Amino acid sequence: MAALQLDFGPLKEPIGFIKLLEWIFAVFGFATCGGFTGHTALKVKCKNGSGPVEYKANFQYPFRLNTVILLPQKTCNSTVATHLVGDFSSSAEFFVAIAVLAFLYCMAALLIYIGYLHVYREGKRGPIIDFIVTVIFAFLWLVSSSAWGKGLTDLKYSTNPDVLKDQLELCKSEAECTPSAVSGMGSLNVSVVFGFLNLILWCGNAWFVYKETNWHAEPAQHQDPGNVAPPAPSS
Template identity: 55%
Template sequence: MSGLRLELGPAKEPLGLVRGLQWFFSIFAFATCGGYSGAVTFRISCFGANTTVTAPFAYPFRLNHAVFMPSLTTLCNKTWLGDLHLVGDFSSSAQFFVAVAVLAFLYSMAALALYLGFLHLYRGAGGRLPLADFLVTVAFSFLWLVSSSAWAKALTDVKTSTASPLPHCPPPSVSCFPAGVTPMGSLNVSVVFGFLNLVLWVGSSWFVYKETNFHRPAPAPTPGPAAM
């Protein structure tokens, strides 16, 4: 039979249990990174007047597009000749990390559905499906390693950029004081979830490998009736 056979047994085995954890934690990985928004705020004092300027930023962290508002060109007797931006573009690392998390979410969900509904096909396909599953799992392990490392480095650079002083503040006529940056706790958590997913995918490689013919040889063919 090649139809659906719902079996909850694989969900209690490491093969299905780890896939469920991968599905669950991949959601937190892309949600904590992709859902972030924040701002950098400075207080500017000049000629007896105080003004607060803010540069909002968010995923995918193209900080060089984040402009301080209200425009600094109207402040302090035109000390700044043009609008000021934050520094750096970290979108490639952030988008790569989120893309890996979303793809891992989709694949782990599809694999879990295969285990629960079509395990007889999975284990009865001559080892082709377990081998493909194993290769994809190894590939995702590598992608989690690369994307999490790249995003961790990019996050460090984001923090450095947003903590930089405001340029062109000649004292004593103009004073610029940092008034705060939106906390980045959720971004720190996204890095943690990235490496946690790495551990889960590396660990699941062993359980998927055990389903392949390399670890579990294909059953020998049933001998036919003896010739008369």
Template identity: 50%
Template sequence: MTGLRLNLAPLKEPLGFVKLVEWLTAIFAFGSCGGFSGRNVISLFCGDGRNQTLNATFHYPFRLSQVPLVEGNTTLCNHSVSTTHLVGDSASSAEFFVGVAVLCFLYSMVALLVYLGYMHVYKDSDFGPIFDFAVTAVLAFLWLVCSSAWAKGLQNVKDATGDEGIGSTLGLCRLGDVTCQVTEFANMRTLNISVVFGYLNMFVWAGNAWFVYKETRWHSQRYSGQPGPGRAQVPAPI
């Protein structure tokens, strides 16, 4: 019979419980990154004692080269400044990270549905556990790659929106009579948390691969072929 048989018992076992943890950590990973929006306030201290401010508002997917720092030709500290954008583009790493998180979120839901409703079919076939193990191992590797890429991309965002990044982007800041300083930083705590959840997901998925492997025929054949303790092998008759 291949029909639905609802059984919550797998949630009490590592196979199902860890999959539920993966579902939750994936939500935190893409939620903390994909929903970010922040603003840095840059103060310009002019030589004549006046102060002026600029705003740099950036958000996911962090295409900083499209974020205007100065819109239109304007005058700042008695200097004419043309349209200027931030420098950098971390969209590829951010979108890769969020994409892997969403993929893991969806796969965890499907796997939980199979565990809770079709575990009898899952265990009666070789394809189900082997496919589950292969996908779990691949996703664990993807978490390592995308988390490392996003950690580097996040550092690039911080560098481009910090004092040195703004100073090198805005030519006005390199003049002797103007000092530029970021006086209000966007709260990037959630972005830091997203990197932590990325590596946490890597460890959780790598650990879960072991429990999935135990359901495959490779594991059962390995241990069924070993003699039990205290069991002597009978020599073949001559």
């Protein structure tokens, strides 16, 4: 087994410094999305004279809105509870999963760079595997960030009190509904930004990892002995 040679020098090189940024940005990616909790609310005044009453629905990651009750049973004589509409868990969970996997891979790669860079550079398979994984993560960041960006747009629409007021049957027939507060989603916007920043970082890092592979190394120039000019005669 190769001996550990602790050296923080690679963190000053592009291959290590960018990996450290990827590690940090991955943390911000899954933290801003996975840790979100918000709410939306409507004020309901029944036509029979009761109210107005504010009803608040709390939602959080992974954003399965169809399990969240907005209006409880027997609101204005309604016999069933009213839920929010939509399930955005697939895009949100996919985004967070990629961020967590990227975080773990960056941690493992940094440990190799700091402790076993001599083994990494002496071998042929290490840089090639690193390059392939880096390209795959760049592609996954593109897909997951795009999917989550679309999911976030739909999430904002589905929790908009003005939209809820116009969609609910109870607000059209048995009650007068007024839009109330909805929580800001700035942290979710930031999560999408970090997703695309990670895409840029991983694409840039792919080039520096590629330079570590033997695919990038130029073949040695060998002189043909038959074409070597004879030494000039000494005077």
